[in-house]
Amino acid sequence: MSPVSGIIAVVGTRTASDQRLRDLALLRRVRDRIDRDYAQPLDVPALARDVHLSAGHLSRQFREAYGESPYSYLMTRRIERAMTLLRRGDLSVTEICFQVGFSSLGTFSTRFSELVGMSPSVYRRDAGRLAIPPCVTRKVTRPIRNREAPLPTTPLP
Structure with missing residues (x-):
C-alpha cells in the first residue's frame, strides 16, 4: 500500500467515525426533546426537520440506536x-x-x-x-x- 492510500484510508475511517458520533448526538437531541416535550403534539417529520434529517433516516437511525422507533419511544414516555x-x-x-x-x-x-x-x-x-x-x-x-x-x-x- 502506498503512503498516500494509507492516509486516505485513515482519513476515510475517521470521517465515518466522526459522522457516526454526529448522528448519535443528533439522535440524543431528538430523544431528549421527546423526554422533555412528550405532552406536546410531536411527530416524526417535525422531529426530523429539527435535526435536519429525513423522517425515514431518523426513524432507521433511532431504531438502530435505541431499539424502538421515535413514535414508539414517544408513546412509551x-x-x-x-x-x-x-x-x-x-x-x-x-x-x-x-x-x-x-x-x-x-x-x-x-x-x-x-x-x-x-x-x-x-x-x-x-x-x-x-x-x-x-x-x-x-x-x-x-x-x-x-x-x-x-x-x-x-x-x-
Missing part, C-alpha cells in the same frame, strides 16, 4: 407518565389522557392497554392496592411492547 398520574389518583382518566399529550380518550386507552396489558381504570384500581415504593413500581412496570421484548438467549427447559 406518555404511557409511563400516565401510569405515574394514575397511581397518584388525583386526576380523572380523561384529564390524564389530555395531560400526557393524547387528543383522544379512545387512542389513549388503546395504547395504554397495548403497552400495560390492562385499561387505565383497571390499572388505577390495582395500583392503588399495591404498597410498593414508586421508584420500584416504575422500574418493574415499565411498558414493553411484546414484539420488541428481547428474546431469551438460553433455551427454556
Whole structure:
C-alpha cells in the first residue's frame, strides 16, 4: 500500500467515525426533546426537520440506536407518565389522557392497554392496592411492547 492510500484510508475511517458520533448526538437531541416535550403534539417529520434529517433516516437511525422507533419511544414516555398520574389518583382518566399529550380518550386507552396489558381504570384500581415504593413500581412496570421484548438467549427447559 502506498503512503498516500494509507492516509486516505485513515482519513476515510475517521470521517465515518466522526459522522457516526454526529448522528448519535443528533439522535440524543431528538430523544431528549421527546423526554422533555412528550405532552406536546410531536411527530416524526417535525422531529426530523429539527435535526435536519429525513423522517425515514431518523426513524432507521433511532431504531438502530435505541431499539424502538421515535413514535414508539414517544408513546412509551406518555404511557409511563400516565401510569405515574394514575397511581397518584388525583386526576380523572380523561384529564390524564389530555395531560400526557393524547387528543383522544379512545387512542389513549388503546395504547395504554397495548403497552400495560390492562385499561387505565383497571390499572388505577390495582395500583392503588399495591404498597410498593414508586421508584420500584416504575422500574418493574415499565411498558414493553411484546414484539420488541428481547428474546431469551438460553433455551427454556
